Amino acid sequence: MEQQTESAILGMWLFLAQEIMFFGGLFAAYLVYRFKYPEAWAAGSEELNITLGAFNTVVLLVSSLTMAMSVHAAQTGKQKRLISFLFLTLALGLTFLVVKYFEYKAKWEHHLVPGSNFVIHSKMFPDVDQAHSQLFFVLYFFMTGMHALHMVIGAGLLIWLIVLAYKNYFTPQRFMKVELVGFYWHFVDIVWVFLFPLLYLVHRHV
Amino acid sequence: MSTIAITPESALPARKHYLNIKTTLASWLLTTDHKRIAILYLISISVFFAAGGFFAGLIRLELLTPKGDLLDGDTYNKVFTLHGIIMIFFFLIPSIPAVLGNFLVPIMVGAKDLAFPKINLLSWYLYIIGGGLAVFALISGGVDTGWTFYTPYSSTYARSEVFLAVSAAFVAGFSSILTGLNFIVTIHKMRAPGLTWFRLPLFIWAHYATSLIQILGTPVVAITLLLVGLERLFHVGIFDPKLGGDPVLFQHLFWFYSHPAVYIMILPGMGVISEVITCFARKRVFGYEFIAFSSMAIAIIGFLVWGHHMFVSSQSTYAGIVFSLLTFLVAVPSAIKVFNWTATLYKGEISFEAPMMFAFGFIGLFTIGGLTGLFLGAMGTDVHFHDTYFVVSHFHYVMVGGMVMGFLCGMHFWWPKMTGRMYPQNIAIVAAVLVFIGFNFTFFPQFILGYLGMPRRYHEYAQEFQMLNVMSTAGASVLGFGYLLPVIYFTWSLFKGPAAGPNPWNAKGIEWQVQSPPPTFNFDEGRPIVVEEAYAYSTEG
Numbered sequence: 170m171e172q173q174t175e176s177a178i179l180g181m182w183l184f185l186a187q188e189i190m191f192f193g194g195l196f197a198a199y200l201v202y203r204f205k206y207p208e209a210w211a212a213g214s215e216e217l218n219i220t221l222g223a224f225n226t227v228v229l230l231v232s233s234l235t236m237a238m239s240v241h242a243a244q245t246g247k248q249k250r251l252i253s254f255l256f257l258t259l260a261l262g263l264t265f266l267v268v269k270y271f272e273y274k275a276k277w278e279h280h281l282v283p284g285s286n287f288v289i290h291s292k293m294f295p296d297v298d299q300a301h302s303q304l305f306f307v308l309y310f311f312m313t314g315m316h317a318l319h320m321v322i323g324a325g326l327l328i329w330l331i332v333l334a335y336k337n338y339f340t341p342q343r344f345m346k347v348e349l350v351g352f353y354w355h356f357v358d359i360v361w362v363f364l365f366p367l368l369y370l371v372h373r374h375v
Numbered sequence: 376m377s378t379i380a381i382t383p384e385s386a387l388p389a390r391k392h393y394l395n396i397k398t399t400l401a402s403w404l405l406t407t408d409h410k411r412i413a414i415l416y417l418i419s420i421s422v423f424f425a426a427g428g429f430f431a432g433l434i435r436l437e438l439l440t441p442k443g444d445l446l447d448g449d450t451y452n453k454v455f456t457l458h459g460i461i462m463i464f465f466f467l468i469p470s471i472p473a474v475l476g477n478f479l480v481p482i483m484v485g486a487k488d489l490a491f492p493k494i495n496l497l498s499w500y501l502y503i504i505g506g507g508l509a510v511f512a513l514i515s516g517g518v519d520t521g522w523t524f525y526t527p528y529s530s531t532y533a534r535s536e537v538f539l540a541v542s543a544a545f546v547a548g549f550s551s552i553l554t555g556l557n558f559i560v561t562i563h564k565m566r567a568p569g570l571t572w573f574r575l576p577l578f579i580w581a582h583y584a585t586s587l588i589q590i591l592g593t594p595v596v597a598i599t600l601l602l603v604g605l606e607r608l609f610h611v612g613i614f615d616p617k618l619g620g621d622p623v624l625f626q627h628l629f630w631f632y633s634h635p636a637v638y639i640m641i642l643p644g645m646g647v648i649s650e651v652i653t654c655f656a657r658k659r660v661f662g663y664e665f666i667a668f669s670s671m672a673i674a675i676i677g678f679l680v681w682g683h684h685m686f687v688s689s690q691s692t693y694a695g696i697v698f699s700l701l702t703f704l705v706a707v708p709s710a711i712k713v714f715n716w717t718a719t720l721y722k723g724e725i726s727f728e729a730p731m732m733f734a735f736g737f738i739g740l741f742t743i744g745g746l747t748g749l750f751l752g753a754m755g756t757d758v759h760f761h762d763t764y765f766v767v768s769h770f771h772y773v774m775v776g777g778m779v780m781g782f783l784c785g786m787h788f789w790w791p792k793m794t795g796r797m798y799p800q801n802i803a804i805v806a807a808v809l810v811f812i813g814f815n816f817t818f819f820p821q822f823i824l825g826y827l828g829m830p831r832r833y834h835e836y837a838q839e840f841q842m843l844n845v846m847s848t849a850g851a852s853v854l855g856f857g858y859l860l861p862v863i864y865f866t867w868s869l870f871k872g873p874a875a876g877p878n879p880w881n882a883k884g885i886e887w888q889v890q891s892p893p894p895t896f897n898f899d900e901g902r903p904i905v906v907e908e909a910y911a912y913s914t915e916g
Contacts (some may be wrong), residue, residue: 176490176564183556183590191594194628198602198613201624209619283611300612300619307611311602 174345181349185356188319192360195312199367202308206301212291213305214371216281218272222369225268226361232261233358239330240351243344251347252334258354259327262320269317276306283307293372309368316364319357326350392795392892407492408895412499413478414793419499420474421862423465423506430458432855435817435848441841443834451834452519457509459522460540464547465506467778468636471643472554472589473502475785476582478793480558482886483576485567485903487896490560498553505547512539521832523633526614526625530606538607541600548593548600551639555589558582567885569905573667576884576909577660580667581646584674588635588642592678596632599625623688630681638677640774641741642670644781645712648734651788652716653910654882655731656723660910662715669708676705686757695754702752709745713738728880729803733784736811740776744769747822762832765825768818776814783810783861790865791879795891796872798864806864809857816850883910 203210235258242250280288289302330350333339339347393410403411433454437445446454481489489495512518518540520529529537562575562583602613603625612618614625653660660666682690682698690698716738725731747769750756760766791797820843825831829840836844878887885903886893 172564176560179563180491180556180560183559187552187556187590187594190591191598194595194598194602197628198624201621205621206619284609298619300617304612304619307605307613311605 177345177349181352185352188356192312192315195308195315196363196367199308199312202301202304203367203371206298206304208294209298209301210305211372212289212294212297213302213309214369215291215293216276216279216289217309217369218275219369221268221272222365225265226365228261228265228268229358229361232258232265233355235261236351236354240344240347243334243339243347244341246339246341248334248337248339251339252331255327255331255334259324259331262324262327266317266320266324269313273310276310281306283310312364312368316357316360319360323350323354323357326353390890391894392890393895394794394892396895405496407488407496409477409481409489409492409495410793410893410897412495413474415499416469416473416477416502419503419506420466420470423461424470424858427458427461427466428855428858430454430461432851434458435851437834438836438844439848441836441838441844446834448834449519450517452521452832453517455832456518456521456540457513460509460518460544463522463636464544465502465509467640467774468551469502469547469554470778470782471647471785472551472558472582472585472639473499475647475782475789476558476585476643477554479789479886480561480579480582481565482889482893482897483579483884484562484565485570485885485898485905486561486565487898489557490565491557494553495557498550498557501546501550501553505543505545505550508539508543508546512536512543515539523629524600524603525629526603526606526622527616527620530603530613531610531615531617535607538604541604541607545597545600545604548597551589552593555586555593558586559590562586567903567905573664574905574908575667577649577663577666577670578643578646580670581642581649584670585639585642587674588639588677592632592635592639595628596636599628599632623685623690626685626688627681630684631678634681634684635674635677637770637773638673640778641781642673644737644741644778644784645670647781647785647788648716648737649712650882650884651730651734651784652719653912654788654880655728655734656720656725657912658719658723658910659913660715661718661721662711663909665711666715669711672708673705676701676708680705680752683752683757686754687761699752699754703749706745706749706752713742713745727804729798729800729807730784730788730880732804732807733780733787733810736807736814737777737780737784739811740772740780740814744772744774744776747772760825762830763825764821764829764831767831768821768825771818771821776818780810783807786861786865788880789886790868791875792886792891792893794869794872795875796868797875797879798868798872802860802864806857806860809853809860813850813853813855813857817847817854818850820844820846820850883912 235254239251239254239258242248242254276282280286283303283306287299287303287306289297289299291297291302327350330347333346393408394414403415406412406415433446434451437443437451437454439445443451477489477495481487516534516536518534518536520533520537520540524537524541529541562579566575605611606613606615606620610618612620614620614622616622649660649666680698680702682694683702686695686698747765751760751766751769787798787803824840824843824847827840829836875891877889877891879891880887885905888903889897890899
């Protein structure tokens with residue numbers, strides 16, 4: 170039993186190491202182009218909605234807290250607390266995704282989705298290179314999209330935990346599934362903590 | 376040959392083992408037994424090897440004559456691309472870890488199964504889905520980018536089937552990641568009592584190092600291929616310079632995985648050779664710690680040398696010099712292994728059974744492959760050899776001469792354990808010799824062709840190169856026959872082979888203490904307790 174627990178934890182850490190490398194490729198691409206085309210990056214970042222991004226950052230950080238509370242509740246065998254914290258975490262996660270949807274929608278309306286309709290006008294850099302700014306938005310959509318996909322998977326895992334919790338599956342001796350989903354959830358939050366300044370705050374430093 | 380202990384067929388008790396405990400198709404397709412999953416991999420990998428080999432045969436036939444008379448240029452490009460994709464992603468990378476590793480890692484560490492048996496089954500299904508996508512890409516029109524998917528050709532200009540092929544490699548990549556994850560957790564957490572890290576068989580060390588590369592490298596190529604797919608589908612410019620992207624970035628990301636992937640292919644082979652050499656020399660392996668640590672060193676340094684694929688791709692000279700230096704550095708741990716194997720053989724009681732013959736073949740071919748790698752790691756000579764047949768020959772020596780030889784070596788060594796049957800030694804030795812001779816006839820002329828300047832990837836060539844190409848094609852037919860032989864006698868031995876008994880080679884190691892074939896949970900009499908170091912051969916004189 171102890172061996173199973175240890176194996177599961179090591180397995181999750183290795184999986185997350187794999188995830189870091191997965192996002193690492195994207196961060197490497199970001200880094201290269203950011204240094205190559207700083208103006209296009211600032212112009213692109215100017216178009217992002219800092220208020221919504223900051224709001225979402227807070228939402229995710231709070232959800233990390235509620236997730237940690239869920240793990241604690243599971244460890245101490247408090248069923249009702251566990252269920253309510255899991256619901257709260259799920260609600261925060263879904264809030265993040267809804268806000269993200271409105272952000273994407275606004276980009277679509279402003280012709281900022283890469284493709285033939287792409288066009289960008291920047292106050293800071295009136296003659297910014299269209300192709301390079303488009304590259305910023307390619308990476309913006311791909312990185313945040315990958316992150317959102319991880320959030321959707323996380324939401325699915327939370328629903329699974331809630332179902333198990335209703336069936337009184339978790340006991341102080343058996344809470345490993347909550348803890349592992351917790352690892353995953355914190356990881357996804359941390360990725361966002363890097364994405365937010367890299368994408369939203371660039372033009373503040375030009 | 377006195378070491379083979381053969382029990383007569385009639386003396387074999389009717390015993391339940393992993394092969395005959397249940398026989399329905401569902402019991403195979405839904406199994407979580409690592410040994411059955413290994414057999415599933417063995418069958419599917421053999422099919423892919425045959426397909427990849429068929430395409431190789433087409434390439435060699437086309438190159439028999441200087442004119443492109445068998446295949447037109449377009450078809451030729453598709454054929455060598457599929458040869459590459461199938462061989463790399465669906466044969467070389469999974470072969471030893473997924474077949475021999477799956478079968479042996481749990482038994483060798485004294486565990487009942489891998490840490491995550493269901494994930495193990497999942498990784499086989501991912502492999503099959505990836506393979507299915509690759510086959511679908513083939514029949515729906517083919518891909519002509521080469522297995523490297525270089526952008527912007529792959530992302531903008533090539534046929535749309537690129538997307539399918541890229542997805543195939545992506546899915547197969549996750550199969551590889553999950554296998555690696557399973558191995559690392561099993562090796563860390565499930566070792567038998569007394570089995571300390573430095574009592575582990577070197578086969579396990581090799582798989583540990585390989586798994587690290589799989590976990591840290593494969594996700595990078597996965598995301599890169601996803602980006603290629605994205606660019607392909609939506610025409611956004613991540614790698615296409617016309618749209619603001621940078622094709623060199625693709626090469627960096629691609630080779631960051633694909634160079635370490637070479638070590639995913641060769642390290643498990645080295646693990647097999649370490650086991651076989653020490654067993655048939657009846658000697659404790661020379662410099663156990665050095666071989667173990669050299670596996671780890673190869674895994675780590677292997678991540679730092681990707682730039683040697685890019686000496687001529689606008690990389691700065693300084694970067695080139697650093698990558699060149701690091702490339703020389705990675706040759707050191709590989710050389711340590713070869714020297715330690717030879718030192719193990721020195722004054723050993725060597726017996727020339729079939730697995731040992733394959734191991735000798737491995738050392739010979741891998742040494743040539745490794746030494747010619749130095750020509751390519753040095754910037755000056757690489758500029759001359761770049762994209763010539765010298766490169767083709769070099770990596771075939773390492774991967775086919777090394778890795779495939781290692782795979783065959785391991786199959787011959789552990790076949791009695793996997794099936795409980797022996798195979799005819801004499802024919803197997805003939806097969807080993809044929810593969811060695813055929814291989815050298817196929818690929819040695821290609822070194823000369825590359826030196827003379829014949830470029831790779833062309834379906835026509837200048838008249839002056841024909842003689843060497845004819846030699847190469849002739850060698851390929853010998854090689855093909857050498858590969859066919861084991862298929863025949865292995866199949867024969869399944870039905871008619873004499874029973875092997877638990878330890879036909881008198882080898883050391885936990886896997887030889889259990890019955891052949893092993894029971895479902897590997898150990899009928901409880902977990903083994905390890906009391907001695909690995910390879911305590913010299914104690915028996």
